[in-house]
């Protein structure tokens with residue numbers, strides 16, 4: 001199917017099903033129950049799942065296949081966002097040309113950064129990419145944010161190319177030569193796909209449940225599925241195999257007549273373009289781009305996502321991205337009042353002690369929880385969540401065969 | 414003129430003269446053995462041929478072209494494949510995948526971006542790879558993780574990876590070291606067959622004299638970085654200088 005073998009084909013179908021039904025699957029708890037805060041089926045979060053999924057899928061093409069650990073991929077994310085914003089400002093609010101520019105711009109950036117960084121391997125490669133990303137961050141934060149159209153003018157470049165600390169925003173005076181500068185009611189127009197606004201959504205009320213179907217989510221989801229499909233094709237291609245052989249034994253590859261350099265650069269640029277696409281989508285969902293998107297912590301996050309999910313596996317990065325974004329958004333929302341309500345059944349003194357013990361791990365402390373989970377996964381499941389899933393599946397299978405064994409032997413007794 | 418012409422090659426490592434004025438001519442479509450005691454500089458000489466080391470002085474011509482200043486992958490694309498003294502394979506890949514990489518290198522050159530086509534659809538190359546695996550008696554291991562194989566199997570795989578490229582010159586650095594007797598004999602038979610059925614020149618470094626005398630048409634004896642004698646196997650067998658080089662310290 002689609003040029004995939006049976007196993008990859010069913011994986012793709014499974015992911016399609018999960019993505020299509022995500023608004024239901026992620027909203028299992030009724031609105032009025034105390035568990036409703038664990039629901040993740042709202043557009044903003046679901047968009048983040050798939051967008052960071054794209055980011056991590058692309059990162060995995062570089063890190064998972066070649067073993068080269070880039071610590072500066074957030075630079076491409078930021079470049080993608082800025083590129084999309086400029087498309088919105090100059091030409092119009094259609095998301096497709098904006099995404100195209102994001103991918104092209106980040107690709108060009110990746111060629112430059114990759115060409116230099118790939119002269120080294122191992123830790124030196126990581127440091128070089130980190131340095132480039134932090135340089136991009138400073139450029140976006142200050143150098144490119146200076147008034148570029150003269151002190152007496154209030155033009156487009158009033159706050160430079162990037163808008164500095166406050167970020168790049170849309171204004172009513174943006175030219176938007178192929179679209180309207182303002183909407184009929186005098187507002188700034190919003191990103192749309194041929195008129196379908198990304199923020200538009202319909203709600204479905206079923207009993208105590210509310211399911212939201214957002215245009216922005218489904219648009220991002222389709223892009224993510226295409227990105228996922230492309231990554232499966234790359235993994236199964238001769239190119240993907242050469243990338244794995246680079247990770248395995250670069251010397252042997254050299255003496256086998258292949259030049260590792262252009263293969264590495266191609267992998268780097270492809271993964272940079274994935275990051276740019278993710279950045280462009282972020283701007284399409286929420287038209288704003290700030291330099292913090294390029295900060296080194298953002299680069300570190302995608303490393304965590306990939307490792308948490310399973311480096312070098314097809315689905316791992318998506319799972320990792322989902323897990324981290326879920327924790328970031330759900331655990332960080334739990335506060336001490338909620339904890340108290342959960343443990344209200346305990347005697348007063350005990351309740352206070354339990355709440356005080358859990359408190360550091362919730363709210364702003366969600367990083368602590370993430371850190372612990374990350375350590376546990378790396379120590380006990382070096383293959384990430386995917387390995388965990390495989391172990392679980394193997395256990396279930398063993399149990400099933402045990403059951404059938406006892407079932408068949410029982411009558412004999 | 415041989416297919417490989419090494420002229421006045423010198424290589425020093427600090428104070429150690431690893432190669433001193435090495436001259437070597439390997440005739441096309443012959444098997445040429447290079448023997449000599451440990452540390453004689455045999456592997457160093459091969460390293461100078463494939464671009465791993467650059468000689469301090471001298472020239473290395475292959476097929477009428479200089480190999481000096483070229484990268485290892487360019488030299489391989491000229492038609493030289495090498496088996497290393499310690500097996501160099503792609504440990505994370507399966508045996509079949511190990512075989513496909515050299516097939517790609519031979520068909521596509523040093524770089525080609527086939528990022529969408531599936532490896533499974535490469536029927537022609539898979540056939541070639543399977544045929545070669547069959548020739549080295551490893552077809553049953555094709556889906557094995559190559560790192561988990563024995564040292565002897567890794568060597569055979571590496572040799573198969575080189576042979577499937579159909580090189581003009583095959584360089585073998587102790588190809589049977591660490592192999593069981595039966596596998597050694599199989600390797601000898603394989604190389605004999607390859608030699609008869611293909612246009613191939615083989616330069617082989619070997620300590621196992623059984624292998625050397627079964628295959629070689631010409632033998633160069635290297636000692637302390639310098640060729641002592643070069644002659645036919647019959648003449649080498651009883652040569653006093655050779656005995657001295659090998660048994661000198663023991664005698």
Ligand SMILES: Nc1ncnc2c1ncn2[C@@H]1O[C@H](COP(=O)(O)OP(=O)(O)OP(=O)(O)O)[C@@H](O)[C@H]1O
Pocket residue numbers: 426429431449450451452453454455456457458498
């Ligand atoms: N990269 C290097 N740096 C320094 N010295 C080296 C290097 N490579 C080889 N040598 C030295 O050069 C000499 C020749 O080494 P070489 O590996 O060529 O010997 P050899 O004939 O292949 O021996 P063996 O039969 O043990 O494989 C040895 O003394 C070795 O220690």
Ligand SMILES: [Mg+2]
Pocket residue numbers: 455456457498586
């Ligand atoms: Mg040696």
